[in-house]
Amino acid sequence: MSLNLAPTNSTTASLVLGDALAVALLEARNFKEKDFAKSHPTGTLGRKLTLSVNEVMSIEDEIPKVLVDQSIGDAIVEMNEKGLGMTLIVSLNNELLGIFTDGDLRRSIDSGLDLKKTKIDIAMSKTPKTIPRNTLAMDALEIMNISKITSLVVSDNDKISGVVHLHDILRNGLTI
Known part of the structure; x- marks a missing residue:
């Protein structure tokens, strides 16, 4: 079929x-x-290749934390106040000892623990997943997806720097 439209060719x-x-x-x-x-840092590909967890993580007072000698009930209050579905368990020196998540809470209720009296160290996970602050947000998202978790502890030199939540990354337009 010819439309005699030479410019289209x-x-x-x-x-x-x-x-x-x-x-x-x-x-x-x-x-x-x-x-x-580098030329297109705000585009989808640019963000995938340049956005670090340092740019999206919760820091300082935004981080849910309780001391190791506090109760599960205290951890629940902190989780509700900070809204990340988890709280870190720390020593008096702010050393990371564990993490308590929504899943840990469900297991605590299911096993009949007294939430007001039981110390958090009984119910916490003692091996939280950590990443350095310079980790790409896309890599953090993959770790969360593979591990079936929603938060990662950001630490440098064994010191807590922040917490990155799945929603922090998704809000920035990244997806797997």
Whole structure:
């Protein structure tokens, strides 16, 4: 079928040629995804390759924490106040000792523990997953997905720097 529209053939050919030249130039200059991300940091690919957990994590007073000698009930109050579905368990020196999550709470209720009297160290998970602050948010999202968890502790040199929640990352437009 011919519409006698000669410019459509030449414009299509020009687009093909331009695209081929662009790809050849990118390959010749060894242009990688990270180079693209630097030029387009707010685009989807740019955010995937540049956004770190340091930029989206909860810090300081936003971090839910209770001392190891407090009760499960105290942990529940802290979880409700901070709204992250978990609380960190720390020593007097702010050393990370564990994590108490919504799942731990359900298991505590199911096993009949007295939430007001039982110390949190009985119900906490003693091996919380941690990542350094320079971890890419996309990598943190993959860790959460594989581990089937919603939060990661951000730590540097064994010191708590923050907490990154699944929603912190999703709010920034990243998905798996």
